[in-house]
Amino acid sequence: MKRWRSPTSDHPLTSIALALIAVGVVAIFLVLPLATVFAEALRKGLDVAWAAIDEPDARAAIRLTLLTATIAVPLNAVFGISASWAIAKFDFRGKQLLTTLIDLPFSISPVVSGLIYVLIFGLQGWFGQTLRDWDVKVIFALPGIVLATMFVTFPFVARELIPLMIDQGRDEEEAATSLGASGWQTFLRVTLPNIKWGLLYGVLLCNARAMGEFGAVSVVSGHIRGLTNTMPLHVEVLYNDYQFVGAFAVASILALLAIVTLVLKSVLEWRFADEIAAVHQH
Amino acid sequence: MSATGLAAAGLSKPRWRNRSILPGFGLSLGFTVFYLSAVVLIPIAALVIRPWSIGLGGFWHVVTDHRVLAALKLSFGGSAIAALINTVTGPIVAWVLVRYRFPGRRLLDALIDLPFALPTAVAGIALSTLYSPQGWLGEPLAHLGLKLAFTQGGVIIALTFIGLPFVVRTLEPVLADLSREPEEAAATLGATRFQTMRRVVLPSIAPALVTGTTLAFARAIGEYGSVIFIAGNLPGISEIAPLLIVIKLEQFDYAGAAAIGVVMLAASFILILALNLLQNWTRPYR
Numbered sequence: 001m002k003r004w005r006s007p008t009s010d011h012p013l014t015s016i017a018l019a020l021i022a023v024g025v026v027a028i029f030l031v032l033p034l035a036t037v038f039a040e041a042l043r044k045g046l047d048v049a050w051a052a053i054d055e056p057d058a059r060a061a062i063r064l065t066l067l068t069a070t071i072a073v074p075l076n077a078v079f080g081i082s083a084s085w086a087i088a089k090f091d092f093r094g095k096q097l098l099t100t101l102i103d104l105p106f107s108i109s110p111v112v113s114g115l116i117y118v119l120i121f122g123l124q125g126w127f128g129q130t131l132r133d134w135d136v137k138v139i140f141a142l143p144g145i146v147l148a149t150m151f152v153t154f155p156f157v158a159r160e161l162i163p164l165m166i167d168q169g170r171d172e173e174e175a176a177t178s179l180g181a182s183g184w185q186t187f188l189r190v191t192l193p194n195i196k197w198g199l200l201y202g203v204l205l206c207n208a209r210a211m212g213e214f215g216a217v218s219v220v221s222g223h224i225r226g227l228t229n230t231m232p233l234h235v236e237v238l239y240n241d242y243q244f245v246g247a248f249a250v251a252s253i254l255a256l257l258a259i260v261t262l263v264l265k266s267v268l269e270w271r272f273a274d275e276i277a278a279v280h281q282h
Numbered sequence: 283m284s285a286t287g288l289a290a291a292g293l294s295k296p297r298w299r300n301r302s303i304l305p306g307f308g309l310s311l312g313f314t315v316f317y318l319s320a321v322v323l324i325p326i327a328a329l330v331i332r333p334w335s336i337g338l339g340g341f342w343h344v345v346t347d348h349r350v351l352a353a354l355k356l357s358f359g360g361s362a363i364a365a366l367i368n369t370v371t372g373p374i375v376a377w378v379l380v381r382y383r384f385p386g387r388r389l390l391d392a393l394i395d396l397p398f399a400l401p402t403a404v405a406g407i408a409l410s411t412l413y414s415p416q417g418w419l420g421e422p423l424a425h426l427g428l429k430l431a432f433t434q435g436g437v438i439i440a441l442t443f444i445g446l447p448f449v450v451r452t453l454e455p456v457l458a459d460l461s462r463e464p465e466e467a468a469a470t471l472g473a474t475r476f477q478t479m480r481r482v483v484l485p486s487i488a489p490a491l492v493t494g495t496t497l498a499f500a501r502a503i504g505e506y507g508s509v510i511f512i513a514g515n516l517p518g519i520s521e522i523a524p525l526l527i528v529i530k531l532e533q534f535d536y537a538g539a540a541a542i543g544v545v546m547l548a549a550s551f552i553l554i555l556a557l558n559l560l561q562n563w564t565r566p567y568r
Contacts, residue, residue: 007469008462014475015382022378023390025371029443030396032418033408040411079317086310092299098314100558104322107550109504110402111524112543115531116325119332124536126328150321173304183305205398212401215506219528232403232507239407239511248411251404258399265399266392 037255040248052238052246053253060226061234061250064145068217068230069210072149077203080157085191088165089173099162105154113151114219117144140222145230148216153206160202161195164276168194197272201265208261212254329547332540344541349518350526354545356437357523361502364441365449365495372449372494373487379450380457394451397444402507409440410512432514437522440508445498452494456487493560500553504546 005011010018041049052058083102087095105113120126121138131138138144172194176186192199214232221228223237231254238247268276299307333341344350379391397405413420413431420431430436460483468478506524513520523542530539 008465010381010475018374019378019382019384021371022375025375025446026390026393028419029446030393033405033412033443034396034400036408036412036418037404040408075317079314082310082317083314085306086314089304090299090302090307090311092307092311094298098318100554101318101323104326104554107500107504107554108326109506109524109527109543109546109550111506111527112329112504112546115527115539115543116329118531119328119536119540120325122536124534147321151325154321170302170304174302177303177305186304187306208399212399212404214401214403214406215524218506219531232401235401235403235407244411247407251401251407254401254404258396258401258404261399262392262395265395266388270388 034255034259037248037251040244041252043248044245048245049249049252052243052249055246057226057229058234058246058250061229061231062253064142064229065211065231067142068146068149069207071146072153072210073203073207075150076153076206077157077199079154080159080161080202081195081199083158084161084165084195085187087162088168089170102158102162103155105151110152110213110215111219113216114148117147117151117220139220140224140228142228144220145217145228148220149210149213152213152216153210156206156209157199157202160198160205160276164195164198165191194275196275197268198276201268201276204261204264204268208258211257326547329540329543333537333544336537336541340537341541341544344538345545349521350523350542352518353521353523353526354542356434356520357503357546358549360434360437360441360522361445361499361505364438364445364502365499367438367442368445368449368498369491369495372446372498373453373491375446376450376453376457380454394447397447397508402444402505403511405443405508406440406511409443409508410436413439413512431512432520434513434520436512436514437509437520440512441502441505444505444508445502448498448501449491449494452490452497453487456490460486489560489563493557496553496557496560500550500557503549503553 009015053062083098086092087099118125118139121131121144122128123132123139125139138147172190173186176190177183181189212232213230214236217230218233218236221230221233223229223233225234225237229237231250235247235251235254238244238250333344336344345354375394379387379394410431411417413423413436415421415424415429415431417431423430428435430439464482464486465478468482469475473481504524506522506528509522510525513522513525515521515525523546527539527542527546530536530542
């Protein structure tokens with residue numbers, strides 16, 4: 001006897017076939033590359049992998065990556081809050097254009113993002129000679145790395161907060177202001193509690209990209225071992241040196257960071273879906 | 283908008299914005315515009331101005347050099363092929379994630395974002411090892427006579443990897459919001475399930491599919507880290523455009539690098555414009 005099936009559900013065989021295709025695509029395209037990172041790192045045992053991480057150049061790379069993220073992420077978070085406050089709480093001309101411009105860095109190749117700073121601060125760049133006279137290094141030094149990282153992670157916090165704050169409207173802030181709260185009080189006591197999970201979500205994604213950025217940083221860094229190599233650049237140097245275990249060992253730290261980011265992101269989306277309403281917009 | 287009406291009636295002084303009782307307009311907009319200009323707009327202006335130091339002829343000479351043309355062709359062509367692959371696999375993955383309930387679905391859903399979260403250099407060395415002749419996938423493929431790593435095929439694999447989440451994540455909310463009534467109506471009117479999918483479901487997700495594909499395409503054109511390890515980087519064959527910028531910079535050919543950069547920037551702008559038009563067409567107001 002034929003079993004009744006809802007007209008909007010697929011034939012069981014179709015369902016199984018589609019589910020298998022989906023799982024297969026994810027397994028081949030996403031899981032296998034991730035598994036490769038850890039398998040290659042542990043190919044010669046945990047000791048060898050650890051030795052590649054606990055080594056001066058690797059440690060310098062980890063420190064530089066942490067330092068870069070520590071500068072770039074808070075700056076972009078402050079920018080994100082400021083931009084979303086201006087855009088969500090006020091009406092002014094050119095708002096649409098401003099929103100589009102904020103998203104701009106996402107559409108630009110990472111290599112081009114690095115290139116623009118070389119054109120300004122590089123030896124043959126706009127300020128190249130001046131900087132050289134003053135003995136200030138931007139390109140092939142920390143400032144360039146931070147600037148390139150700031151550029152590629154620029155929109156993350158803003159693009160989470162803008163739709164969220166537009167959704168939440170202005171009523172609560174207007175009420176607080178009419179009751180005599182100052183601007184900062186209104187922001188700290190009314191707005192911030194409303195946006196905190198969305199803010200955290202944006203900061204999380206911003207940080208993951210800041211620590212993992214390769215193309216833009218690669219252009220401005222100069223790849224000086226132990227000095228201007230961030231973790232992703234150190235991975236490249238080791239890999240091109242045929243030190244595969246070392247490359248994958250450092251890469252596995254970055255892969256772990258990605259996994260932690262995904263777990264936290266899923267938790268935030270699951271627990272606070274309403275409070276980070278912007279999440280479905282990638 | 284009634285607020286605009288008030289402004290037009292002259293009740294509010296500055297024409298370009300409407301009065302609000304909330305404080306901090308000047309500070310927040312001022313800081314926003316300053317930071318945006320310093321970090322993004324002025325540097326981009328530096329890029330746009332630079333190539334013209336070698337004149338229009340020089341610019342044309344750089345861009346039409348056969349190595350540069352081959353790289354641009356590979357970046358755009360490879361991105362298009364990768365985006366098309368994701369146009370097929372993306373909807374299947376999104377459909378399964380939205381419509382089916384099975385153990386591990388949440389894990390599968392979380393994994394989709396891996397290409398966003400995994401640093402591109404890590405993805406690059408992983409893919410290159412995976413598809414190398416000794417790799418888990420490269421070895422069986424080599425037996426089938428398929429060599430992907432260090433060829434143009436490798437470029438397409440890397441670009442497919444980074445593009446998948448764009449298509450899936452754009453489709454998921456649209457599929458989730460899709461009312462089932464038209465599907466029921468189609469079934470009542472005697473359509474087979476396949477006909478319903480093709481004539482009812484597909485047309486309603488088509489705009490989102492185009493948007494997702496365009497996003498994946500746009501991202502792939504500029505992609506660098508995940509590609510260069512698996513590409514092999516043979517001049518004129520498997521060299522992508524961003525790599526050529528890096529090579530020109532290493533030779534201190536700033537104007538040449540900027541010329542390729544400007545071409546890629548122009549492509550980004552055209553795609554942003556296309557996406558904005560597409561979204562105005564599909565989404566009433568957000």
